[in-house]
Amino acid sequence: MATLSFYGAAGTVTGSCSMVQAANARFLVDCGMFQGNKTIRALNDQPFPFDPGADFLILTHAHIDHSGLLPKLVKHGFSGPIYCTPPTADLLSFMLLDSAKIQRSNTERYNRRRQRKGEEPLEPIYSEEDARATLELLRTKDYDSWFEPKPGIHVRFWNAGHILGSASAELKIEDDNGGNTMRMLFSGDIGPEEKVFHPEPEAERGFDYVICESTYGDRERDDYTLEVRREMLRKELVRGLSAGGNVVIPAFAVERSQELLHDIGVLLANGELPETTVFLDSPLAKAVTEVFIKHAGTLDDVELDEAALFRDPRFRLVQDVEESKAINRITGGAIIISASGMADAGRIQHHIKNNIWRPNATILFAGYQAPGTLGYFITSGEPVVRIHGKEFMVKAEIRQLGNYSAHADQSELLDWVEERGPVVGRLFLNHGDDDAREEMARLLATRGFDPEHIVLPQMDESFELVAGDAKSKGRLPQRVPQAELLTDWNNDYAAFLVTLTRRLQDAKNDEERREIIAGLSKAL
Ligand SMILES: [Zn+2]
Structure with missing residues (x-):
């Protein structure tokens, strides 16, 4: 008998964290940060709803939405081994320290505000020291080889094809009373079929319990090949560069930046782009690119020699601030890739500020833009955006490439689940909002999955797993109302301000503007 609990990424896509209690051991799968609106991010500051002293992880x-609270776990008493693949450990050595620095600077900014109000300063969620202590606990395991963290518990990683080092985790848990061995599979995040660097996700079939992500359970992408996608990128870059301005690309530091560098490197090597300098302006992305170079031998679908990968003479991988500022003086002809991918933080905001008002510039988005982020407002067609407290007219060409994704889409998720069958116990759908997982459950039923065997766990809900069945043991008192997992009043407020600004801009004259404000004041 075992217990399975969901402490994050249930009805939402961030804060991944599950716990299994079985065979005299208690262990966690992932411990990620909550991301999104202020209400959900506040969960990161609250105590864990479980004892952090698990045996292993x-x-x-x-x-970060799978690993970002590991240092908090360690800070509050976790000291067991953390098992992951070798590339994951290499990525974490930069990402967790980067995350700790972000926690520190966020807290400092927040404390300055608290100080002005005469309130006590707060501590960051964790420090760089906690991050370093976490790195000491990492134990690397290759794909496709069994290991036994505790007697009677066997684990094997499968390549999930999502990002460098990503894995699905297969578990065999022996019954301490000599009963049947329980077979479980945690999907982790699953990659798409067509993805540079990584093979299609794979794993064993035949399980008692499968815990599967459902991020894109309600979204289907157009079919494409790597060549088609690169051709679309080429067209955008050629169009942008020939307009005379810069092409600014917000991109995640991990994986998306390297995919773009790979594709641009191939286009440059084939002479398919005009002469240009390509800046990758993000210290984290630069460090992560070095990790990719270290593991280049394991990458799939790479169309450049290992020695040439990410090392085109036209690439500038920028680390220091002065060099980053120097890019501001370039008014045209450069490709500038910088983090973050949704333009809500980081150096990309400076590059957008410097280019978004230029009619010959291009801002090219290559990923999902979450509601409320700067990238979301720009791609929604706002005529004016606020960056660092100042307003900027949107005169640049705003373009979007929809087919760079690290996630399997709807039919790829359904295929993956089908290929894992039979699932004799239960299929748990997590890591997706309710619309996505309800749609996925509905479609799985049409593919012959018993709807009674599909479970949509709630946050902080636990299940008793016994003899191919799963009975809910209930959930802890709600930390966040379900409705606020997606949007909270801060989102409503931001949306209202945008509507108001637009309405005032569109008004015929100042008299009408005063009327609008008078009407609103009266309503208040
Ligand atoms: Zn992921």
């Missing part, structure tokens, strides 16, 4: 991949 299995980490599926390095993304």
Whole structure:
């Protein structure tokens, strides 16, 4: 008998954290940070709803929404081994320290505000020291080889094809009373079929319990090949560069930046782009690119020699601030890739500030833009955006490439689940909002999955796993109302301000503007 609990990424896509209690051991799968609106981010500051002193932890991949609270776990008493693949450990050595620095600077900024109000300063969620202590606990395991963290518990990683080092975790848990061995599979995040660097996700079939992500359970992408995608990128870059301005690309530091560098490197090597300098302006992305170079021998679908990968003479991988500022003086003809991918933080905001008002510039988005982020407002067609407290007219060409994704889409998720069958116990759908996982459950039923065997766990809900069945043991008092997992009042407020600004801009004259404000004041 075992217990399975969901402490994050249930009805939402961030804060991945599950716990299994079985065979005299208690262990966690992932311990990620909550991301999104202020209400959900506040969960990062609250105590864990469980005792952090678990025996060990299995980490599926390095993304912060799966790994970002590991240092907090260690700070509050976890001291067991953390199992992950070798590339994941290499990525974490930069990502966790980067995350700790972000926690520190966020807290400092927040404390300055608290100080002005005469309030006590707060501590950051964790420090760089906690991050370093976490790195000491990492134990690397290759794909496709069994290991036994505790007697009677066997684990094996499968390549999940999502980002460098990403894994699905297969578990065999022996019954201490000599009964049947329980077979479980945690999908982690699953990659798409067509993805540079990584093979299609794979794993064993035939399980008692499968815990599967459902991020894109309600979204289907157009079919494409790597060549088609690169051709679309080429067209955008040629169009942008021939307009005379810069092409600014917000990109995640991990994986998306390297995919773009690979594709641009191939286009440059084939003479398919005009002469240009390509800046990758993100210290984290630069460090992560070095990790990719270290593991180049394991990468799939790479169309450049290992020695040439990410090392085109036209690339500038920028580390220091002065060099980053120097890019501001370039008014045209450069490709500038910088983090973050949704333009809500980091150096990319400076590059957007310097280019978004230029009619000959291009801002090219190559990823999902979450509601409320700067990238979301720009791609929604806002005529004016606020960056660092100042307003900027959007005159640049705003373009989007929809087919760079690290996630399997709807039919790829359904295929993956089908290929894992039979699932004799239960299929748990996590890591997706309710619309996505309800749609996925509905479609799985049409593919012959017993709907009674599909479970949509709630946050902080636990299940008793016994003899191919799963009974809910209930959930802890709610930390966040379900409705606020997606949007909270801060989002409503931001949306209202945007509507108001637009309405005032569109007004015929100042008289009408005063009327609008008078009407609103009266309503208040
Ligand atoms: Zn991920």
